[in-house]
Amino acid sequence: xxxxxxxxxxxxxxxxxxxxxxxxxxxxxxxxxxxxxxxxxxxxxxxxxxxxxxxxxxxxxxxxxxxxxxxxxxxxxxxxxxxxxxxxxxxxxxxxxxxxxxxxxxxxxxxxxxxxxxxxxxxxxxxxxxxxxxxxxxxxxxxxxxxxxxxxxxxxxxxxxxxxxxxxxxxxxxxxxxxxxxxxxxxxxxxxxxxxxxxxxxxxxxxxxxxxxxxxxxxxxxxxxxxxxxxxxxxxxxxxxxxxxxxxxxxxxxxxxxxxxxxxxxxxxxxxxxxxxxxxxxxxxxxxxxxxxxxxxxxxxxxxxxxxxxxxxxxxxxxxxxxxxxxxxxxxxxxxxxxxxxxxxxxxxxxxxxxxxxxxxxxxxxxxxxxxxxxxxxxxxxxxxxxxxxxxxxxxxxxxxxxxxxxxxxxxxxxxxxxxxxxxxxxxxxxxxxxxxxxxxxxxxxxxxxxxxxxxxxxxxxxxxxxxxxxxxxxxxxxxxxxxxxxxxxxxxxxxxxxxxxxxxxxxxxxxxxxxxxxxxxxxxxxxxxxxxxxxxxxxxxxxx
Amino acid sequence: xxxxxxxxxxxxxxxxxxxxxxxxxxxxxxxxxxxxxxxxxxxxxxxxxxxxxxxxxxxxxxxxxxxxxxxxxxxxxxxxxxxxxxxxxxxxxxxxxxxxxxxxxxxxxxxxxxxxxxxxxxxxxxxxxxxxxxxxxxxxxxxxxxxxxxxxxxxxxxxxxxxxxxxxxxxxxxxxxxxxxxxxxxxxxxxxxxxxxxxxxxxxxxxxxxxxxxxxxxxxxxxxxxxxxxxxxxxxxxxxxxxxxxxxxxxxxxxxxxxxxxxxxxxxxxxxxxxxxxxxxxxxxxxxxxxxxxxxxxxxxxxxxxxx
Numbered sequence: 001x002x003x004x005x006x007x008x009x010x011x012x013x014x015x016x017x018x019x020x021x022x023x024x025x026x027x028x029x030x031x032x033x034x035x036x037x038x039x040x041x042x043x044x045x046x047x048x049x050x051x052x053x054x055x056x057x058x059x060x061x062x063x064x065x066x067x068x069x070x071x072x073x074x075x076x077x078x079x080x081x082x083x084x085x086x087x088x089x090x091x092x093x094x095x096x097x098x099x100x101x102x103x104x105x106x107x108x109x110x111x112x113x114x115x116x117x118x119x120x121x122x123x124x125x126x127x128x129x130x131x132x133x134x135x136x137x138x139x140x141x142x143x144x145x146x147x148x149x150x151x152x153x154x155x156x157x158x159x160x161x162x163x164x165x166x167x168x169x170x171x172x173x174x175x176x177x178x179x180x181x182x183x184x185x186x187x188x189x190x191x192x193x194x195x196x197x198x199x200x201x202x203x204x205x206x207x208x209x210x211x212x213x214x215x216x217x218x219x220x221x222x223x224x225x226x227x228x229x230x231x232x233x234x235x236x237x238x239x240x241x242x243x244x245x246x247x248x249x250x251x252x253x254x255x256x257x258x259x260x261x262x263x264x265x266x267x268x269x270x271x272x273x274x275x276x277x278x279x280x281x282x283x284x285x286x287x288x289x290x291x292x293x294x295x296x297x298x299x300x301x302x303x304x305x306x307x308x309x310x311x312x313x314x315x316x317x318x319x320x321x322x323x324x325x326x327x328x329x330x331x332x333x334x335x336x337x338x339x340x341x342x343x344x345x346x347x348x349x350x351x352x353x354x355x356x357x358x359x360x361x362x363x364x365x366x367x368x369x370x371x372x373x374x375x376x377x378x379x380x381x382x383x384x385x386x387x388x389x390x391x392x393x394x395x396x397x398x399x400x401x402x403x404x405x406x407x408x409x410x411x412x413x414x415x416x417x418x419x420x421x422x423x424x425x426x427x428x429x430x431x432x433x434x435x436x437x438x439x440x441x442x443x444x445x446x447x448x449x450x451x452x453x454x455x456x457x458x459x460x461x462x463x464x465x466x467x468x469x470x471x472x473x474x475x476x477x478x479x480x481x482x483x484x485x486x487x488x489x490x491x492x493x494x495x496x497x498x499x500x501x502x503x504x505x506x507x508x509x510x511x512x513x514x515x516x517x518x519x520x521x522x523x524x525x526x527x528x529x530x531x532x533x534x535x536x537x538x539x540x541x542x543x544x545x
Numbered sequence: 546x547x548x549x550x551x552x553x554x555x556x557x558x559x560x561x562x563x564x565x566x567x568x569x570x571x572x573x574x575x576x577x578x579x580x581x582x583x584x585x586x587x588x589x590x591x592x593x594x595x596x597x598x599x600x601x602x603x604x605x606x607x608x609x610x611x612x613x614x615x616x617x618x619x620x621x622x623x624x625x626x627x628x629x630x631x632x633x634x635x636x637x638x639x640x641x642x643x644x645x646x647x648x649x650x651x652x653x654x655x656x657x658x659x660x661x662x663x664x665x666x667x668x669x670x671x672x673x674x675x676x677x678x679x680x681x682x683x684x685x686x687x688x689x690x691x692x693x694x695x696x697x698x699x700x701x702x703x704x705x706x707x708x709x710x711x712x713x714x715x716x717x718x719x720x721x722x723x724x725x726x727x728x729x730x731x732x733x734x735x736x737x738x739x740x741x742x743x744x745x746x747x748x749x750x751x752x753x754x755x756x757x758x759x760x761x762x763x764x765x766x767x768x769x770x771x772x773x774x775x776x777x778x779x780x781x782x783x784x785x786x787x788x789x790x791x792x793x794x795x796x797x798x799x800x801x802x803x804x805x806x807x808x809x810x811x812x813x814x815x816x817x818x819x820x821x822x823x824x825x826x827x828x829x830x831x832x833x834x835x836x837x838x839x840x841x842x843x844x845x846x847x848x849x850x851x852x853x
Binding site: 126133137138140141147150151152153154155156158161166167169170171173174175176177328329426429433434435437438439461462463464465466468469471472473475476477478479480481 | 552553554555556557558559560561562563564567630631633638639641642645710711713714717720
């Protein structure tokens with residue numbers, strides 16, 4: 001079980017010090033019964049404390065409630081409440097933790113909203129399997145009123161499954177993919193009815209707000225952002241944990257509490273978020289405004305620390321490959337652009353890319369922005385672009401020396417499935433016919449000799465046909481599609497609420513990377529290289545801004 | 546549905562991989578090509594004078610007469626397209642993909658027409674079932690009928706192993722040997738077509754002769770090109786530098802000269818490299834690390850980021 005750490009007053013984590021899981025009786029002992037609030041009053045208290053959705057978009061809950069009320073004629077027509085716990089972000093575990101350890105708090109919040117809206121049904125959407133699913137089904141079964149009203153559904157455990165449109169599609173019996181035409185869930189959501197959709201933490205906070213009242217709720221936090229926030233802290237930390245902290249606490253304090261080890265940079269907001277240099281991260285305040293000032297984003301509260309003993313570019317490349325393959329393959333700029341971003345990053349990381357590759361990378365990153373049905377391409381572009389900024393020094397080193405000399409330790413968590421298939425080339429047979437590069441350009445790029453450069457990522461569902469065709473059509477029978485034989489890395493544990501990978505647990509798994517040995521590099525070389533790069537790229541990478 | 550003690554978790558939003566149902570579509574072609582003439586023959590042989598009976602009889606007669614010809618034509622196209630798809634000198638990769646697609650489609654049509662042909666011959670009592678699979682057992686015209694059966698058996702093996710091609714990546718030579726028997730099966734099929742049944746018109750004889758000659762020539766060319774290609778691969782030219790960046794920074798001065806020469810030719814308008822800024826302008830760089838694995842963990846400190 002991922003440990004829970006608390007900074008300051010207990011709110012949604014109240015009671016968890018004494019019980020691993022709050023069952024009905026212990027939950028009532030801690031929180032009592034939430035009051036039945038009429039819709040107007042619920043909207044008013046949400047507005048007073050400016051309660052925002054905690055899934056990443058930070059949309060005001062009061063506005064959502066109001067939109068549903070308008071669409072249902074102030075509760076005269078039926079509506080649905082959807083609790084989004086399809087936490088697709090690999091680094092996030094707070095919603096799973098809440099469902100696993102405090103399921104009644106989340107359900108209380110959903111019931112408060114449902115009774116205010118006169119909603120006919122509550123849908124709890126989870127992803128994957130694990131203690132959080134068993135916990136929430138047990139919690140629903142423990143209460144007759146809940147069992148009549150609540151439906152628990154499981155959606156595919158993918159990055160974009162938690163997108164509200166994808167989730168609504170899944171609930172309506174369609175594949176869990178983001179829709180091309182946006183409709184607001186508050187107008188037409190689950191079963192075509194007006195729907196209040198928010199993430200599990202939002203409903204837990206709503207329950208706390210209903211119990212404490214706006215004045216009680218606002219005793220912690222900042223003036224503009226009262227209350228507490230749930231963070232998931234992982235990466236190179238000795239105590240990875242879900243952290244409840246009041247808004248406004250310095251991020252450095254949270255990092256210290258979790259035992260961050262000499263970070264080189266900190267990723268805030270998850271894989272759609274942004275990198276902060278270590279010193280900026282330590283001084284940033286944990287709030288939407290505080291992180292925005294620092295150049296980051298709070299998102300869904302994912303904080304991933306990157307230690308100095310791992311190759312940052314390699315880590316970013318792993319995640320970029322994952323993000324590219326988590327595209328749904330629906331929108332062209334995303335399904336072709338993100339693999340291009342990831343391929344360029346991979347080339348630079350392994351020392352096969354120079355300034356032209358960096359140019360291509362920047363172009364590809366900028367080219368995907370705002371060009372998809374959902375925000376996946378934008379989020380992935382933010383992630384990569386901020387990495388290029390923060391790790392500019394490492395980028396230079398990789399381009400000019402081929403490596404930074406550090407292994408890729410895999411501190412950034414990624415889910416792994418042993419059924420994943422990858423394309424492999426038998427190099428003794430490949431004759432560079434080049435058919436594969438035309439058939440599946442997303443995964444195979446031809447080098448200047450015409451030989452394939454295969455992108456080492458699991459083949460996503462939307463490329464399985466093309467990849468199979470490339471295998472079938474290889475004139476030399478050199479290409480094959482093989483299942484991963486590697487054991488799932490420790491990073492897969494997040495989906496089952498296990499521990500995030502700690503540096504210790506990954507020591508044995510480091511992938512050695514080619515280290516240039518022999519002659520020592522001279523500082524003058526790098527100085528000159530940086531100056532040259534600055535001249536070519538039109539950017540000053542070396543001097544103070 | 547929902548019990549009191551346990552709440553069901555519904556699995557929703559399943560996403561199917563692309564390319565499912567492709568096998569079914571491929572199988573549908575031979576299956577339909579067997580079902581339709583079989584149905585037509587059954588209806589026709591049931592007798593009667595309805596419109597349906599007459600249409601069925603016409604279809605059955607037409608296919609009995611021509612399905613063998615269609616099989617031979619399609620398989621000829623398949624052999625030619627396959628040969629074309631393997632060419633590297635004239636064909637671009639895009640065209641080779643098209644040729645391979647044509648090769649597969651023609652083979653599928655060919656094998657369907659072949660199955661159709663054998664079934665109709667059996668239904669018309671011109672051959673026994675065993676003659677469809679075991680060569681040289683026919684009562685009359687034993688040799689040329691046997692050639693057809695032999696060719697048909699080979700084609701079935703070739704097409705089945707062709708469909709299972711991706712399973713043969715570890716036994717590539719076996720697959721190649723099996724697939725190359727097409728060059729033996731196809732002339733056998735032509736001989737069977739020309740000599741086992743009704744006598745062909747002269748232009749048909751000439752066309753097949755031309756086809757044989759063309760494929761023979763292409764085969765010789767393919768062999769020659771393969772040999773040439775192998776020799777050429779031994780003296781592959783040195784790769785051109787894809788970027789003016791030196792791969793090895795230790796040769797910086799030389800690389801700088803080369804780089805500026807390259808840039809001079811590609812973009813003559815660019816001014817030469819500016820002089821390097823004095824070292825004091827540059828941010829302090831970390832001390833060079835000792836080689837080996839035991840790197841100090843904090844070789845790059847957080848201070849370096851302060852001025853960015």
